[in-house]
C-alpha cells in the first residue's frame with residue numbers, strides 16, 4: 310500500500326482512539342476549575358491548565374471527540390441528502406425541477422452569513438449546527454451526482470435493465486449507485502473536514518455549544534485574555550488545539566489519495582541483447598499478470614517489414630491483453646519483457662509521443678467507442694497532426710466521401726466508422742499497425758470488405774500488420790504467418806500459400 314495513503318489512516322485511527330476511549334482515562338473533568346490558573350505542563354497536568362484552571366489535556370481529549378462526532382454527523386447527513394436527492398433529480402425528470410430549484414436557491418445564499426445569523430439566534434447548540442450545515446452543504450455535490458446519473462441512465466446496461474422490467478429503485482441501487490462511489494467518498498471526506506473547521510471557527514467566535522468542549526472553544530478561551538502572547542502560556546493553551554485541528558484536517562485531505570493497486574507478481578526477465586534489425590516489430594519474453602493471475606507467459610516473436618501476421622486464439626486466451634501491451638496501453642507494472650518497433654521500446658516514456666499514429670497505429674476492436682462522440686470526425690483526424698487536405702485524402706482512400714469529416718460519430722454507420730478508423734490508422738503511413746479484432750462487430754459482408762481493404766492498404770504501403778482475430782478463415786486469407794495463442798502461450802504456425810482460401 311502507498312505510504313501517503315497509509316499514514317493518514319493511522320493518524321485518523323489514533324485520533325479515533327483518543328476521541329472515544331480517551332475520555333475514560335482523562336485525569337480531570339474538563340469543565341472543573343479546581344487547579345490553579347495557567348499552570349505550565351507538569352506531572353499533575355501534562356499539558357498545563359488554562360486561565361480558568363481547567364486541565365488542557367482533558368479538554369483536548371474531549372475536544373477531539375466533539376470535532377470527530379460533529380464531522381461524522383454532518384458528513385453523513387449531508388452525503389445522504391446528496392445521494393438521495395441527486396439520484397432522484399437525475400433519474401426522475403418530474404422531481405428534477407423541484408430539487409434543482411431548491412438547490413439553485415441554496416447555492417446563491419451567502420452560507421457563512423446565514424450560519425452566523427442562525428447560530429446567534431438559535432443559541433449555538435450542536436444539533437442546530439448539524440442541521441444547518443447538512444442543509445446548506447448538499448446542493449453543489451447534488452448537481453455533480455445528478456449529472457452523473459443523467460449520463461449513466463443513457464448507458465446500455467441501464468437501458469437493458471429497464472427493458473428486462475427492472476424496478477427504478479433496483480436500477481438506482483444496483484446499476485447506478487455503484488458508479489457514484491468515488492463522488493460519494495470525496496463528498497463525505499471533504500464535508501467532514503469543512504464541518505470540523507466550521508465548528509472550530511464558530512466556537513472560536515463564541516458561537517459554539519457551551520455544553521461541549523471543542524478545539525474551537527479552547528482557542529476562544531485562550532484568546533479571551535489579552536496577555537496570552539505576553540508570556541509563554543500560549544505554548545500550552547494555543548498550540549495543542551491548533552496542532553490537533555491541523556493534523557486531523559490534513560489527514561482527511563490526504564485520505565483522498567488513491568490507494569495503489571496490488572502489484573502483480575512478475576519476475577523481471579533479463580532481456581537478451583536486442584537482436585531485431587530495424588523495420589521489425591519484436592516482442593521479447595513478454596509476461597503479463599493481473600495481480601495473481603498470469604495471462605501471457607514468456608511470449609517472444611518478430612514481425613518483419615511488410616509482413617501480415619495473424620494472432621489467433623480462443624476467447625479469453627490473452628489476445629487483446631497482448632495487443633494492448635504491444636501498443637504500450639497496459640501499465641508497465643503488470644507486464645515484463647520488452648516490445649520494440651524499429652528498435653524503439655514501448656517502455657520508453659517518450660514512445661507514445663514519438664510513435665503513436667506515426668511509426669505505429671492501433672485499430673481498436675469497437676470503432677464506435679474509439680471516436681469521441683462530441684467531436685466531428687475532422688477534429689479527430691486533425692488531432693493526429695495531419696492537415697485538412699491529408700484528412701480528405703485519407704478518407705477518400707478508403708472510399709468514403711469527404712463530407713464524412715463534417716459528421717459526428719453518431720451520424721455514421723458502423724461500417725463508415727470502421728473505414729474511418731482504418732483511414733486514421735493509415736493517414737501517416739506508419740510502419741506498423743496492430744488491428745485488434747476490428748471486424749468482430751460487423752456483419753459478414755462488411756467484415757469481408759473491411760478485411761480486404763485493410764490487406765490492400767497494408768500491402769500497398771509495405772506496412773507490417775499484426776491482425777488479431779478468432780476467425781481462422783480471415784487469418785488464413787490475409788496472413789503470411791499465423792501465431793496461435795493458447796492459455797497465454799504463443800505457438801507459431803507458418804502458412805505457405807494459404808492466402809486465397811474460401812474467405813475470398
Ligand SMILES: Nc1ncnc2c1ncn2[C@@H]1O[C@H](COP(=O)(O)OP(=O)(O)OP(=O)(O)O)[C@@H](O)[C@H]1O
Nearest residue numbers: 599602604622623624625626627628629630631779
Ligand atoms: N484488467 C484486467 N484485470 C484482470 N484480468 C484481466 C484484465 N484484462 C484481461 N483480463 C483477463 O485476461 C484474460 C485474457 O483476456 P483478453 O481480453 O486478452 O482475451 P481475448 O483472447 O482477447 O478474448 P476475446 O477474444 O474474447 O476478446 C481473461 O481471462 C481476462 O479475464
